[in-house]
Amino acid sequence: MAKWGKVNYDEFKKLRDNLENMDEHRQAFFEDCARELAARLLGFVIPRTPVQKTVKEDGKTVYTGGTLRRGWTARNHTEAEQRSGQGGKRAGEAHGRTLDVEYANGNYTITVINPVNYASYVEFGHRTRDHMGWVQGQYFLTVSEKQLQRWIASGGFEKKLQKFLKQAFDGM
Numbered sequence: 001m002a003k004w005g006k007v008n009y010d011e012f013k014k015l016r017d018n019l020e021n022m023d024e025h026r027q028a029f030f031e032d033c034a035r036e037l038a039a040r041l042l043g044f045v046i047p048r049t050p051v052q053k054t055v056k057e058d059g060k061t062v063y064t065g066g067t068l069r070r071g072w073t074a075r076n077h078t079e080a081e082q083r084s085g086q087g088g089k090r091a092g093e094a095h096g097r098t099l100d101v102e103y104a105n106g107n108y109t110i111t112v113i114n115p116v117n118y119a120s121y122v123e124f125g126h127r128t129r130d131h132m133g134w135v136q137g138q139y140f141l142t143v144s145e146k147q148l149q150r151w152i153a154s155g156g157f158e159k160k161l162q163k164f165l166k167q168a169f170d171g172m
Helices: 010-048 067-073 078-082 089-096 119-123 140-153 159-172
Strands: 053-055 062-063 102-104 107-109 125-127 135-136
Touching: 010 067, 010 089, 010 107, 010 140, 010 159, 067 102, 078 102, 089 102, 119 125
Parallel strands: none
Antiparallel strands: 053 062, 102 107, 125 135
16 A cells, blocks of 8 residues: 655645635625725716806806716705715715615625706707707716726726735635
8 A cells, every 4th residue: 555645734724714714704895896886986977977067257167056966976856956066086986985785686786876857868868848959968977887897897806806815815
C-alpha cells in the first residue's frame, strides 16, 4: 500500500467557514449594490432634468421652476413644488442611498420615481394644447439609464465584487 503523506485540512476548514460567513453578508452586499445603482441613476438624471429658464433685463439667466428636477428626491408633487434649491447630483446620490430595497423572487429592487405629474410628458413628449403640434420629449431619464448601463458594462461593480470576495477568502 502506498503512503501518500499527511494533509492539513485547516485551511480548507477556514475557507468553508469564510464562505458560510460570506453567505450571511450576501444580502447586505446585494442591497448595498442596489442602493448604489439607484444613487448613480439619480446622480445622472437630476442634472440632466430640464429647468425652465427666464432671462432678466440685465442679461443674466435666472432659473425659475425646478419642480421637475426636485421631484427626483420628493415623495409627491406638492413636496417637489415646495422644496427650495435646484437639487443636484450629490442630493440625488444621498437620497438614493436611503431608498428602501425590496426583495422578491431572487431580485433586489429599488423604485426610482419622479412624482411630478407632468414628468412623463417632458420625458416622452406630448401634444400641444391646441392638438395641432407635438412637443418632442427630452429623454433625460432614458439617457441616464443608458449611461448607467454603460457604467455597469465598463466594470462599475467589478472592484466592489472583488473586495467582497477577497473578504470571503481572507476571512470576514
